[in-house]
Amino acid sequence: MNRPLSLLGVTVALLTGCATGPATPTTQVPRYDTVAQVAVFPGDTPAQLAQKVGGTVLSWPSADCEGEDCTALVGLNTPAVQGLRALGGRPARIEPNRDVFGGGGGLSARMNGAVTVWSGGSVYVWSGGSRSIWSGGTYAPLPENTALWQKIGLETAHRLAxxxxxxxxVAVIDTGIDLVHPAFAGALTAPGTWRDFYGGDATPQEEGVLGQGAYGHGTNVAGIVLQIAPRAQILPLRVLGPDGSGDVAMVAQAITYAAQQGAQVINLSLGSTQNSPAVQDAVRRVAEQGVLVVSSAGNDNMSRITSPASLAEMKGVLGDNLLSVGSVDLRDLKSSFSNYAESLEMVAPGENVAAPAPDGRVAAWSGTSMAAPMAAGGLALALGQPLTVPAKEVSQKMAESAFNVYSDGANSEYKNRLGIKGRLDLPAFLKSVIRF
Structure with missing residues (x-):
């Protein structure tokens, strides 16, 4: 049985006080126990396939598909094998669907319990005009993050890029975001591109109660991307519910949709302890189109990383374009919660990262979910500049240019299991890939 990546608990007082949103989703799409990838042959139609299998066709291949890409994604609540037998034994892959994926991380702010309202204006506005992101080495929009951004060289990175x-x-596939938060003014793609795969509509607004489940997770993740790359555009896609869980079908569909909408980078701060063939195929297809995918490693302190991050070790274009990210603290020591493995490609500081929170506020979260969008934002910085290397090499260059977290015996227990070299180093990375 697949198990979603766990959420970290609330450990200290919140920056945000007791702001709340809707306790339950206002709408929700039908959810299925299993999902099947079924081969589609010439002459098939969605209606015929749905009738024969006894399920619901969730996606249909394009007319120019070839080979293994000619599959339909079908949601099933009845015994799947019986319906597939009616198709004469054509190729099909069945897997559990409901609540397989989860978003990791937890609120971890420490501000003496004070309510903090976002007062910095749009992150995009801070990137130009009369105001500066940096003031005397301090990160002006959120001074709480200054030490974090100094650690990865963000001020220098902004000068280099x-x-x-x-x-x-950058597509943020998550719990949705606070679409009206002032931090995101001018920083989101056109509303017509937004999608809520969990709610079944075009409004991927976060829903829930602050301090419970994953409410605020996606808003934090999107806010981290924009702090790294303030002029990037965020494509908000919702696949996780208020408790932080989501279905295979939702994640797979969102990945494919993000590429169709022109996303160059996809951030997946979510995972499962078991690989999903449907999600793997979706990641492979977008990677073949040149999309860079970043995925968090998981928060269970296990010596293995969750999927889809674990797919980064695969050979070929999928491995080249997928980057797995774990977490360290400000001393470059492995975070107590972070998963680790020899297949993990890099780490970033994922503890107490302040960012926008729902209801126009600010909160800090901890988790590998917070480390991944730092890498995603770094990739966006690079892609926004002329490159000296093919785009397919950019993710690997980021891992190879990381700061060595194993020097002087540090992290000895996790030697070679916190990345090729270790922690995200934005200046070193940018110098290795952009043209000056």
């Missing part, structure tokens, strides 16, 4: 990610779309 002055376009700040302009022209790059």
């Amino acid at each position: 002055p376009n700040l990610g302009a022209g790059v779309t």
Whole structure:
């Protein structure tokens, strides 16, 4: 049985006080016990396939598909094998669907319990005009993050990549975001591109109660991407519910949809302890289109990383374009919660990362979910500049240019299991891939 990546608990007082949103989703799509990838042959129609299998066709292949890409995604609540037998034994892969994926991380702010309202204006506005992101080495929009951003060299990175990610779309596939938060003004793609796969509509607004489940998770993740690449555009896609769980079908569909909408980078701060063939195929297809995918490693302190991050070790274009990210603290020591493995490609500081929170507020979260969008934002910085290497090499260059977290005996217990070299180093990375 697949198990979703766990959420970290609330450990200290919140920056955000007791702001709340809707306790339950206002709408929700039908959810299925299992999902099947069924081969589609010439002459098939969605209606015929649905009738024969006794399920619901969730996606249909394009007319120019070839080979293994000619499959339909079918949701099933009845015994799947019986319906598939009616198709004469054609190729099909069945897997559990409901609540297989989860978003990791937990609120971890420490501000003496004070209510903090976002007062910095749009992150995009801070990237230009009369105001500066940096003031005397302090990160002006959120001074709480100054030490974090100094650690990964963000101020220098902003000088090296002055376009700040302009022209790059980063899809945040998560719990949705606070669509009206002032931090995101001018920083989101056109509303017509938004999608809520969990709610079944075009409004991927976060829903839930602050301090419970994953409410605020996606807003935090999107806010981290924009702090790294302030002029990138966020494509908000919701696949996780208020408790942080979501279905295979939702995640797979969102990955495919993100590429169709022109996303150059996809952030997946979610995972499962078991590989999903449907999600793996979706990641493979977008990777073949040149999309860079970043995925968090999981928060169970296990010596294995969750999927889809674990797919980064695979050979070929899938492995080249997929980047797995774990977490360290400000001393570059493995975070107590972070998963680790020899297949893990890199780490980033994922503890107490302040960012926008629902209801126009600010909160800090901890988790590998917070480390992944730092890498996604770094990729957006690079893609916003002229490159000296093919785009397919950019993710690997980020891992190879990381700061060595194993020097002087540090992390000896996790030697070679916190990345090729270790922690995200934005200046070193950018110097290795962009043209000056």
